[in-house]
Every structure is written in C-alpha cells, then in structure tokens.
Amino acid sequence: MDFVAVKLGGSCITYKDKPFTINEGNLRTISRALSEAGRNYFIVHGGGSWGHTAAIMYGLSSFSYSRHAKGVAYTKLKMQELSSAVQKFLIDSGVHTFYFPAQALDERIRRELEEISASGVHPLTYGDVIYEVGRGFRIIGGDEIILKLSGFINIVRAVFIMATPGIMDENGEVIEQITLRESTGSTYIGDVPIIVGNYSVPFSDVLKKMDSSSPDATGGMAYKLYVSLQLARKGIPAIFVGAGDKENIIKALNGSNFTGSIVMPDVH
Numbered sequence: 001m002d003f004v005a006v007k008l009g010g011s012c013i014t015y016k017d018k019p020f021t022i023n024e025g026n027l028r029t030i031s032r033a034l035s036e037a038g039r040n041y042f043i044v045h046g047g048g049s050w051g052h053t054a055a056i057m058y059g060l061s062s063f064s065y066s067r068h069a070k071g072v073a074y075t076k077l078k079m080q081e082l083s084s085a086v087q088k089f090l091i092d093s094g095v096h097t098f099y100f101p102a103q104a105l106d107e108r109i110r111r112e113l114e115e116i117s118a119s120g121v122h123p124l125t126y127g128d129v130i131y132e133v134g135r136g137f138r139i140i141g142g143d144e145i146i147l148k149l150s151g152f153i154n155i156v157r158a159v160f161i162m163a164t165p166g167i168m169d170e171n172g173e174v175i176e177q178i179t180l181r182e183s184t185g186s187t188y189i190g191d192v193p194i195i196v197g198n199y200s201v202p203f204s205d206v207l208k209k210m211d212s213s214s215p216d217a218t219g220g221m222a223y224k225l226y227v228s229l230q231l232a233r234k235g236i237p238a239i240f241v242g243a244g245d246k247e248n249i250i251k252a253l254n255g256s257n258f259t260g261s262i263v264m265p266d267v268h
Helices: 024-037 048-057 069-092 107-118 142-149 203-209 220-233 246-254
Strands: 002-008 041-045 097-099 122-126 128-132 136-140 154-162 177-180 193-196 199-202 238-242 261-264
Touching: 002 024, 002 142, 024 069, 024 246, 041 069, 041 107, 041 142, 048 069, 069 097, 069 122, 069 128, 107 122, 136 142, 142 154, 142 220, 154 220, 154 246, 220 238, 220 261, 238 246
Parallel strands: 002 041, 002 154, 041 122, 097 122, 154 238, 177 261
Antiparallel strands: 128 136, 177 193, 193 199, 238 261
C-alpha cells in the first residue's frame, strides 16, 4: 500500500511564541485539505509551543538523553493534550485517525498500518518522548519519525506543512527545487552539495534563513532538510508548503502544480 506521509509542523498548528496555544485557523485549513484530497495518509504532527516548551523547560532534546522523571511525564502529558486537540479538528473534517505511539513504530506493525488505512482510518502519531534501553529518555521529532517510517512502509511522497511558504533562502525567497547530488557530510548536516536552479551551492548556504528566534528541541529547519535529503536518497520526494492555503495544500498532497519547495529524489 502507498502512503503520503504528512507532517503538520508544530510552528503552524500552534503559536510558537505563545506557550500552549493552538493555531485553530491553520488546523482547520489543513484538516479540510486532507479531507478533500482523499489520500492514504500517515499523519505526523509536531509539538510547537506545547512539546518544545515543555521539553526545553526540562532539558529534553533529540540529541541528548535524560532521566528527568518530571520532565518526561510533563512533556508527554502536554503532547497528549495537543494531539487530542489536533485529532478533534481532523475528525471534525472527516479525517478519521488511529493513534500509534512513536515508541512502537517499527516493521512489526506494517500489516496493521496497511489494514487500518484500507478501512479508511489514517494512522497518526506525533513527536514525543521515547525511551532507549541503556541510554535513557530523549525526544523523537516528527521529521525523524517520517524518516523512520520510510524504512518499512511505502511512502510515495512526504509533505511538510509549515508556517513558511517553503524552504527559504537568505533573501527570504522560496527555493523551488533542490536536487541531491551526493552526501559526504557528517550524520547531522555537513557539507552536502546541492543544486538550486542552475547552479551549485553548499548545503550550509541553504540554512542561513533558519529561524533561531524560538527554541526547538528537534533540530529545526536544519534537521528537516537533513531528513528530506535522506528521503531523496531513497527515491522519496519531500514537499514543503505553507499552512494557510487549502487549495495549495491539496495540490501538494497530490504531488503536482503546488507552490512551495521540493527536494527531488536522486537520479543516477
């Protein structure tokens, strides 16, 4: 079964500068777009001003481990609250969801995911606190979850719905297309050559417009781009669009004629 992996960015479903505040307008627009496009989705949502606020408060992140009992419990509680609100908007628009814990996502549930999706119900999860044996607790972000899913379900495209209209360059303009050439960097970012338009630029140049005004426990735009490049190596296009335009989101979910950015699969 083919899935469209959809990431609802925390920065567009919440107000990141207002702790524990939902962006109802964007959630309603996104929910209606998902309903009208009518694809088989695996939906993943971020934490925004709920998860990141709680995680940063207690020093939790995707890149370090913690055994802070209160921080773990509080962060998980706030994400449960946010996800309940997100799922209510989706269900009210006719997008019926079935929650899978991030901790449980692996090859063993592939058949469950396919049968549930075939019944008209969409698997859903969110960035959360997970436990790794011998190490401790850490955050697994929604972008990392999509990369993990690509290892055991057939994702035809990944659509990242964000607060911005796409991946932005240093001048505030949308970069419409990025093509992976080769990856020689570290496991995080490194110097990854890409093609933007008709000329080569270092991957680091694309990251100059990253938003550093809000805390982010999962790597922000830099990690999102890293994930999209790993997806490209697997032949999966990653599409980035803004949250405010329902018709444009529908086009992105269908994979054509959208306004935004696309990281194209590598072609040898």
